[in-house]
Amino acid sequence: MDSSAVNFNVTVDDFDSVLAYADQSVWTTPDPSSSDYHPESSPWLLGTFHKTSTVNASVSFNFTGPALFIYGFSGPEYGSYEVELDGSSTTASAYSSINGSTPHLLYGTSNLTYGEHELILRNLGALSSNGDGDGSSLLFDFLRFTVQLAPSGCVTMLSVILELILSCSASVSNTTIQEDDSSLTYTGTWGSNTSGNFSGGGSSYTNGDNATVSFPFNGSAVYVFGDKKNDHGLYGVVLDNGTEQIFDGISGCGGAFGQTCEQQQPTLAYFASNLAEGEHSLKITNMAGVNQSYFDLDSIVLTIPSSYAPRTLMNGSDSSGSAGNSTSGSGSGSSSSSTNAALTSQPMSFASTHGFMFIIFAMVWLSRR
Structure with a gap:
């Protein structure tokens, strides 16, 4: 990871559609639409989690970036699990004789190559070799991964009077586009919802097969x-007319196509980063099929840097990471706010050691003129 760049931890909650559960029916979750749902007093991020006691139940996630941290829970009812990252497996246990702290770090690594990675988190049940006792469950709360939003903040320049200047002005800002923004183009039939949980108070929805929403944008994420x-x-x-990526927006409780288990807190439906300077395009298509399933658009957030420098992506991992028996990592723990969970982490911008040495060198050089 380039510590001199503007880096950011993106949070993915267990309800976010960028995650893929192999079989939702073997996981249990709280119902965010129930009357006893109170995320502000819950130890879980946004008041939800996914829990399973089924051996080999799994959730997968594809991401681009150099660091990953997965959070869950530990205690007497929890057992072993496997973290498969780019084909390499790490086995650990969440078993403890007493309930642990929340959030519990299930796995963490910050030494991955800056490239595309494939994660699978899998429940292994109770393994005597790991001292699990009777614990056989796995609880997944959220994960965080790191992306670069802008290059190093320090840029060397040569002024018109031939003085070397070190400019540290790289920055990023977020712009929110609401569902009714004029830059969005809708096809098919769409309706509108209102709720205080939505960004801006409203959302657009459709159950039309092949109904679309598309928009042009500039930004690095x-x-x-x-x-x-x-x-x-x-x-x-579809991003920039590339290969279509398929996601599943169904929630994980209450039975398929029931009028329950609605999470109106903004969930992450799509994310992309490492984008170059210039105009990009994004198109979302609802695949309603015979069930006439719905898609809801709440808002779009664009990250706009003061300068662009997309990373050259590399394959593979540099480290197997660490798993289990830890409660610290890049994340800061659960949040009970109703803001977008993906944006709750703060950007990290670090001064470059090489940049600092260059300042000293430049000062010495100028003093000798």
Whole structure:
């Protein structure tokens, strides 16, 4: 990871559609639409989690970046789990004779190559070799991964009077586009919802097959947020006319296509980073099918840097990371706010050691003129 760059920890909650559960039916979750749902007093991020006692139940996630941290819970009812990252596996246990602290770091690494990575988190049940006792469950709360939003903040310049100047002005800002913004183009039939949980107070929705929303944008990263409910389903996302990526917007409790288990707190429907300077395009297509499933668009957040320098992506991992028996990492713990969970982490900008040495060198050089 380039510590001199503007780096940011993106948070992915267990309800976010960028995650793929192999079988939602073997996981239990709280119902965010129930009357006893109180995220502000919950130890879990946004008041939700996914828990399973089924051996080999799994959740997968594809991401680009050099660091990853996965959080869950430890205690007497929890057992062993496997973290498979780019084909390499690490086995650990969340078993403890007493309930642990929240959040519990299930796995963490900050030495990955800056490239595309594939994660699978899998429940292994109770393994006597890991001293699990009777614990056989796995609880997944959220994960965080690191992306670079802008290059090093320090840029060497030569002024018109031939003085070397070190400019440390790189910065990033976020711009939110609401669902009714004029830059969005809708096709098919769309309706509108209102709720205080939505960004800006509203969202657009459709259950039309192949209904689309598209928009042009500039930025180094883009987040798409939406509602999540049991009557939601598959949708496709195309960035810059590339290969379509398929995601599933169905929520994880209450039975498929029921009018329950709605998470109106903004959930992450799509994310992309490491984008070059210039105009990009994004198109989202609802795949309603015979079930006439829905897609909801809440808002879009664009990260706009003061300068661009996309990383050259590399394959593979540099480190197997660490797993289990730890409660610290890059994340700062759970948040009970109703803001976008993906944006709750703060950007990290570090002064470059090489830049500092250059300042000293430049000062010495100028003093000798």
